[in-house]
Amino acid sequence: MAAEPTKNKPMLYPWHHFVLLPALLVVTIYAIRRYVAVAGDDSEDSRLWFTLMALAVVSFGVLLLLRQHYALTLQDRIIRLEVRQQYFEATGQSLRPLENKLKLSQILALRFAGNAELPGLVQAAISENLSSKDIQARIQEFHFDHMRV
Numbered sequence: 001m002a003a004e005p006t007k008n009k010p011m012l013y014p015w016h017h018f019v020l021l022p023a024l025l026v027v028t029i030y031a032i033r034r035y036v037a038v039a040g041d042d043s044e045d046s047r048l049w050f051t052l053m054a055l056a057v058v059s060f061g062v063l064l065l066l067r068q069h070y071a072l073t074l075q076d077r078i079i080r081l082e083v084r085q086q087y088f089e090a091t092g093q094s095l096r097p098l099e100n101k102l103k104l105s106q107i108l109a110l111r112f113a114g115n116a117e118l119p120g121l122v123q124a125a126i127s128e129n130l131s132s133k134d135i136q137a138r139i140q141e142f143h144f145d146h147m148r149v
Contacts (some may be wrong), residue, residue, distance in 0.1 A: 005038060019141030021063055028056040081112050087122065090115040098122060103133040 012018070031053035038046040080099075087095040099107070106125045109132035113121050117140055125135055136142075 024060045024063060028060045031056045079108055083107050083110050086115060087118055090118050097124060101126045106135060109135040112136060112143050113139045114143060117141060
């Protein structure tokens with residue numbers, strides 16, 4: 001029996017993967033080549049190509065650093081799952097009905113709480129609209145997250 005193809009496809013951000021990154025790579029390489037050809041001249045051409053090369057290199061670096069944004073977004077999703085699991089283990093109930101009443105910053109702060117105090121902190125965060133700093137201040141059994149990028 002052949003395996004059925006999955007409907008889940010890799011997520012590609014078209015502007016990033018197919019437009020900006022390739023275009024900026026081409027501009028960066030071209031600007032570097034043109035600057036190397038006129039380097040050492042004290043002319044408008046050499047200053048223009050140096051400026052274009054510097055802008056292209058910096059912009060290319062920024063686009064590459066955008067990958068960090070993707071990693072942090074993934075970590076936020078994983079933390080949501082961890083807090084859901086921890087809440088379920090502590091209470092035997094799902095956090096999903098309460099989750100839409102919590103902000104992401106509150107959920108990120110709740111991950112530091114131990115099992116015993118998590119249910120109370122969730123209720124306090126919802127009823128008192130606690131900030132992430134207020135939630136962390138109330139945590140007695142603090143669990144540090146040393147793996148966050």
